[in-house]
Amino acid sequence: MSTQSTRLAARFMVAPSVIVLFIWMIVPLAMTAYFSFRLYRLLSPDRSGWVGFNNYVWFFNSPDFWLALTNTLLLVGGVLIITVILGVLIALLLDQPVKGQGVLRILVIAPFFVMPPVAASIWENLFMHPQNGLFAAIARGFGAQPILFLESYPMPSVIAIVAWEWLPFATLILLTAMQSLSSEQLEAAEMDGASALSRFRYIILPHLTRAITVVILIQTIFLLGIFGEIYTTTQGGPGSASTTLPYMIFKQAIVAKDIGRAAAGGIIAVILANIVAYFLMRSIGKHLDA
Amino acid sequence: MGQITLKSVRKSFGEVDVIPSIDLAIDDGEFVVFVGPSGCGKSTLLRLIAGLEDTTSGTIEIDGKDATALPPAKRGLAMVFQSYALYPHMTVKKNIGFPLKMAGMDPAEAEKRIQRAASVLNLTNYLERKPGQLSGGQRQRVAIGRAIVREPAAFLFDEPLSNLDAALRVGMRQEISELHQSLKTTMIYVTHDQVEAMTMADKIVVLNAGRIEQVGSPLTLYHTPKNIFVAGFIGSPRMNLIEGPEAAKHNAHTIGIRPEHITVGDGPWEGVVGLSEHLGSDSFIKVDVPGLGIINVRGAGELNVHHGDRIKLAPAGKIHRFDANGMAMA
Amino acid sequence: MARAASPRRRLLTTLAAWFVALLIFFPVLWMILTSFKTEASAVASPPELLGASWTLENYVEVWSRSDYPRFFWNSVVISVGSTLLGLAIAIPSAWAMAFVPGKRTKDLLMWMLSTKMMPAVAVMIPIYLLFQQLGLFDTKIGLILALMLMNLPIIIWMLYTYFKEIPGEILEAARMDGAGMWSEIAYVLTPMALPGIASTMLLNIILAWNEAFWTIVLTTTKAAPLSAFIASFSAPQGLFYAKLSAASAMAIMPILILGWFSQKQLVRGLTFGAVK
Numbered sequence: 100m101s102t103q104s105t106r107l108a109a110r111f112m113v114a115p116s117v118i119v120l121f122i123w124m125i126v127p128l129a130m131t132a133y134f135s136f137r138l139y140r141l142l143s144p145d146r147s148g149w150v151g152f153n154n155y156v157w158f159f160n161s162p163d164f165w166l167a168l169t170n171t172l173l174l175v176g177g178v179l180i181i182t183v184i185l186g187v188l189i190a191l192l193l194d195q196p197v198k199g200q201g202v203l204r205i206l207v208i209a210p211f212f213v214m215p216p217v218a219a220s221i222w223e224n225l226f227m228h229p230q231n232g233l234f235a236a237i238a239r240g241f242g243a244q245p246i247l248f249l250e251s252y253p254m255p256s257v258i259a260i261v262a263w264e265w266l267p268f269a270t271l272i273l274l275t276a277m278q279s280l281s282s283e284q285l286e287a288a289e290m291d292g293a294s295a296l297s298r299f300r301y302i303i304l305p306h307l308t309r310a311i312t313v314v315i316l317i318q319t320i321f322l323l324g325i326f327g328e329i330y331t332t333t334q335g336g337p338g339s340a341s342t343t344l345p346y347m348i349f350k351q352a353i354v355a356k357d358i359g360r361a362a363a364g365g366i367i368a369v370i371l372a373n374i375v376a377y378f379l380m381r382s383i384g385k386h387l388d389a
Numbered sequence: 390m391g392q393i394t395l396k397s398v399r400k401s402f403g404e405v406d407v408i409p410s411i412d413l414a415i416d417d418g419e420f421v422v423f424v425g426p427s428g429c430g431k432s433t434l435l436r437l438i439a440g441l442e443d444t445t446s447g448t449i450e451i452d453g454k455d456a457t458a459l460p461p462a463k464r465g466l467a468m469v470f471q472s473y474a475l476y477p478h479m480t481v482k483k484n485i486g487f488p489l490k491m492a493g494m495d496p497a498e499a500e501k502r503i504q505r506a507a508s509v510l511n512l513t514n515y516l517e518r519k520p521g522q523l524s525g526g527q528r529q530r531v532a533i534g535r536a537i538v539r540e541p542a543a544f545l546f547d548e549p550l551s552n553l554d555a556a557l558r559v560g561m562r563q564e565i566s567e568l569h570q571s572l573k574t575t576m577i578y579v580t581h582d583q584v585e586a587m588t589m590a591d592k593i594v595v596l597n598a599g600r601i602e603q604v605g606s607p608l609t610l611y612h613t614p615k616n617i618f619v620a621g622f623i624g625s626p627r628m629n630l631i632e633g634p635e636a637a638k639h640n641a642h643t644i645g646i647r648p649e650h651i652t653v654g655d656g657p658w659e660g661v662v663g664l665s666e667h668l669g670s671d672s673f674i675k676v677d678v679p680g681l682g683i684i685n686v687r688g689a690g691e692l693n694v695h696h697g698d699r700i701k702l703a704p705a706g707k708i709h710r711f712d713a714n715g716m717a718m719a
Numbered sequence: 720m721a722r723a724a725s726p727r728r729r730l731l732t733t734l735a736a737w738f739v740a741l742l743i744f745f746p747v748l749w750m751i752l753t754s755f756k757t758e759a760s761a762v763a764s765p766p767e768l769l770g771a772s773w774t775l776e777n778y779v780e781v782w783s784r785s786d787y788p789r790f791f792w793n794s795v796v797i798s799v800g801s802t803l804l805g806l807a808i809a810i811p812s813a814w815a816m817a818f819v820p821g822k823r824t825k826d827l828l829m830w831m832l833s834t835k836m837m838p839a840v841a842v843m844i845p846i847y848l849l850f851q852q853l854g855l856f857d858t859k860i861g862l863i864l865a866l867m868l869m870n871l872p873i874i875i876w877m878l879y880t881y882f883k884e885i886p887g888e889i890l891e892a893a894r895m896d897g898a899g900m901w902s903e904i905a906y907v908l909t910p911m912a913l914p915g916i917a918s919t920m921l922l923n924i925i926l927a928w929n930e931a932f933w934t935i936v937l938t939t940t941k942a943a944p945l946s947a948f949i950a951s952f953s954a955p956q957g958l959f960y961a962k963l964s965a966a967s968a969m970a971i972m973p974i975l976i977l978g979w980f981s982q983k984q985l986v987r988g989l990t991f992g993a994v995k
């Protein structure tokens with residue numbers, strides 16, 4: 100399959116996507132890196148110049164930074180854990196012989212089609228709102244105080260919203276993977292006397308490894324940059340309680356109008372993302388080779 | 390025309406020399422079979438001829454013209470793959486017609502050729518089906534049909550029958566032989582199967598670790614193998630190879646006797662029967678002879694011996710003699 | 720697993736499955752219901768369902784007060800355009816990586832994916848400035864480019880996994896049959912990978928339609944698609960729930976319907992080669 104001419108042709112065919120992606124990545128990154136060493140405030144345009152690592156130092160000294168870092172990891176980790184566990188359970192349920200498979204699938208997949216600002220605003224206004232939300236109405240129905248979700252539990256609320264958006268994705272991949280498991284394997288295990296639980300543990304779960312790996316990879320890619328949901332709901336608050344790294348950078352750029360600091364934050368975020376990517380890709384690459 | 394000549398052809402994948410250097414001449418109209426153990430480079434050699442791989446060095450000539458650098462399409466060869474490699478989204482007719490379409494042939498002429506190929510291969514009733522709706526044998530015929538419509542200079546087959554069941558394999562083997570007789574086109578055929586090699590070939594090329602061990606007609610290889618490797622590889626069950634004092638009696642390092650050249654009854658060798666297989670037409674027995682090791686014997690008809698019997702054997706045919714380097718001695 | 724379960728167990732699992740599915744779907748359903756209520760009914764406590772007063776007023780109002788058709792058209796052009804452009808660049812690349820893999824192909828693929836891990840916010844300012852400079856700001860072309868680049872790694876990866884499933888021997892057969900590289904791609908590879916290409920296309924249209932960061936950052940009015948429209952809608956305080964719901968419904972409905980109709984292909988595409 101590999102003569103020299105096909106090899107050469109292959110190079111030419113890969114080139115366009117490599118080049119455009121490289122430009123798309125490197126040019127903004129270089130500019131960000133440049134800004135990150137500059138004093139660059141939109142509110143005082145006359146003052147500018149090199150400031151060395153000042154912008155970075157500011158970031159590392161800011162208590163918000165460590166909070167934002169923790170929040171980012173919480174968000175990614177929390178959503179991954181929720182969607183994978185619930186996804187496996189729901190997929191197990193839908194894999195049973197139930198009536199109306201087709202319609203069930205349509206219902207389950209729906210949140211995936213909802214754009215993030217809409218998803219966030221549905222939850223914020225129609226469900227979590229302390230006066231008019233459905234949860235508040237339910238609480239009042241039981242004679243309880245409405246819970247102030249976004250004020251008292253901002254991170255868990257955001258995690259719940261994002262998990263709702265991504266649950267269909269995880270569920271459907273896992274369901275498809277489960278359906279590709281041959282029933283002969285399960286029957287053989289049953290003949291060997293394996294209980295339902297050990298069939299799950301020793302046959303179904305290993306069969307799902309690859310699917311779970313892909314779920315984690317794809318979701319992490321998207322979750323690391325989550326922004327819209329926070330912007331629409333908590334605006335990173337109260338205080339900085341639900342500020343993630345992307346949101347903190349956004350605040351520096353748009354609210355404080357300090358491009359230099361925002362750029363430094365951007366570089367930190369990129370380095371962080373690359374660390375995550377490195378470990379993720381390494382483990383994923385192994386699984387995908389098969 | 391389909392004359393193919395390989396001159397000092399070498400192929401390496403990175404560090405590994407899969408084919409160190411091969412010289413081979415294939416005459417027009419010849420049926421050449423490549424045999425050899427798994428991984429010895431049969432497919433690689435075929436693909437080099439096809440142009441699907443580049444040679445590392447050396448030249449490949451087709452009909453006297455240097456084809457080493459030509460892309461596969463320009464070499465005028467057709468290939469039948471082990472997996473058939475049919476286009477699943479095209480009907481049988483489109484599959485067979487694809488090479489003609491690529492060659493830009495006039496549709497009416499193409500249609501004629503397709504019909505002719507279909508009738509030769511008994512596919513006329515299946516022309517509108519997709520490959521998924523065909524049996525293994527029918528798919529194989531479509532793959533052959535796709536090869537013959539182009540009227541290539543030579544056909545290349547890479548283990549084309551290995552996915553078929555035994556009965557079908559015999560049928561297809563005969564069809565390919567008949568095809569060769571009627572088309573008289575050069576065919577190069579890779580196989581693992583002894584019977585295919587012996588029955589179909591004009592010329593067998595025995596390969597081992599990327600080297601040619603011997604080239605010759607089936608019976609030449611059977612009767613006068615050049616070395617121990619060929620002696621052991623051609624013929625089934627394997628030739629008995631005996632070393633030590635028994636070989637020394639014949640002034641050789643090793644002697645070889647084919648299982649069918651040993652008789653049961655009286656003789657110099659005595660041993661105990663281990664495995665015995667009775668097919669009715671033939672009997673295969675393994676006899677443990679002290680000093681010689683396990684000796685394979687093949688007898689025509691029923692040899693009335695069984696596991697545990699103590700019997701005597703006698704060599705009754707050609708004894709092949711080999712020197713310490715494994716080469717045949719005159 | 721088509722095994723005979725007892726009727727009782729079957730009923731129980733069916734009930735459980737429906738309960739879970741409805742629970743997941745409920746927020747969308749509630750939003751749609753709210754969009755047909757009057758404002759008073761939408762915020763009534765306890766929530767009204769049967770006794771609610773229903774109306775189409777919200778849709779009429781949103782339609783007349785905003786420029787919905789333009790946003791809708793922008794969304795269509797941008798999501799379809801970026802997907803087609805992406806496919807045009809990605810198909811040859813994925814072909815090359817799947818069928819002429821080199822030593823570093825896997826790394827290349829992983830690198831492409833890793834570009835997607837870069838938080839968009841981190842490069843927001845430079846891209847904003849660049850788009851201003853290049854005259855791409857608030858243009859459909861600009862957004863098509865941005866979203867194409869954003870989703871390109873995903874497109875390539877999905878296509879790569881589909882192409883990998885096609886046996887290399889078939890392409891070699893095509894080459895023996897005299898097909899050049901482009902005929903090979905056009906007559907053999909693309910038709911065989913068509914289901915995969917279709918689901919890749921669908922997923923990317925959806926991702927592009929729902930993209931709400933670059934669309935907000937890189938547009939003001941002219942090229943703004945529905946995702947930017949809805950963000951502007953939810954910004955002012957005191958906007959009423961029913962109208963917000965109606966606007967939201969109008970923003971997600973086209974893609975929801977498309978997604979529902981094509982969910983079979985989509986689900987197949989979503990697996991990213993996770994299922995063999």
Ligand SMILES: Nc1ncnc2c1ncn2[C@@H]1O[C@H](COP(=O)(O)OP(=O)(O)OP(=O)(O)O)[C@@H](O)[C@H]1O
Pocket residue numbers: 402407425426427428429430431432433434
């Ligand atoms: N693309 C490749 N890259 C590296 N090594 C290869 C490649 N193709 C084949 N090889 C190696 O070359 C050797 C010969 O392979 P080839 O496929 O020609 O064997 P073969 O004789 O056809 O075997 P079989 O009878 O099992 O089909 C093998 O050791 C194989 O591992």
Ligand SMILES: [Mg+2]
Pocket residue numbers: 431432433
């Ligand atoms: Mg082979």
